[in-house]
Amino acid sequence: MKNLGLILISATLINNILLIEQIGICPILHMTAALRNALGIGLTLTMVMTLSAGVNWLIYHLVLVPFGFLFLKNLIFVLTIIMVSRIVYIAAKKTGVIQGILPASGEILLYANCLLMAATLLVIRNNYNFIEALVYALGCGLGFILVALIFTPVRERLDLAPISLSLRGMPIYLITLSLMALALLGGAGFLGLE
Numbered sequence: 001m002k003n004l005g006l007i008l009i010s011a012t013l014i015n016n017i018l019l020i021e022q023i024g025i026c027p028i029l030h031m032t033a034a035l036r037n038a039l040g041i042g043l044t045l046t047m048v049m050t051l052s053a054g055v056n057w058l059i060y061h062l063v064l065v066p067f068g069f070l071f072l073k074n075l076i077f078v079l080t081i082i083m084v085s086r087i088v089y090i091a092a093k094k095t096g097v098i099q100g101i102l103p104a105s106g107e108i109l110l111y112a113n114c115l116l117m118a119a120t121l122l123v124i125r126n127n128y129n130f131i132e133a134l135v136y137a138l139g140c141g142l143g144f145i146l147v148a149l150i151f152t153p154v155r156e157r158l159d160l161a162p163i164s165l166s167l168r169g170m171p172i173y174l175i176t177l178s179l180m181a182l183a184l185l186g187g188a189g190f191l192g193l194e
Helices: 004-014 025-030 035-067 070-095 107-125 130-160 170-191
Strands: none
Touching: 004 130, 025 107, 025 130, 025 170, 035 070, 035 107, 035 130, 070 107, 107 130, 130 170
């Protein structure tokens, strides 16, 4: 079993799913410029990602592999993610855990369907056990929250900055995210992590 702390730090900072793996940048680019919205989407995404990665790990290792149904992997994973997303939304709404910052029911799937699927597929690719899979998915979600909370105020300032017309909007956002990715890669070298 790999060190769970290293898996968490690596998924959150070093191998950030948004900046380093370059999966799911669209939710960050199209997110409204409100920290409350970014936090709500990030918390919901983290819950859905962690639970769906765990459930999908169980389905993959207990059903799909033993019975030879690997050809159904992507379909099953998508259906599981939809089901878990709906369950998390209903549970959070009934308990009022993150009431007020909770995105609409299907909004999390629209925002981050590629992130949710990628977390599950990366867990399978990296051959993690069940606990490692949960920790990795949690780290991916925390990495999303980190990038969203850092990028949201930066985006506000970029919108007000005197930037050339040809670089306004998406071009400067992508350049900024690239610089954030380079900063994370520099941190990886500094910490001696991969």
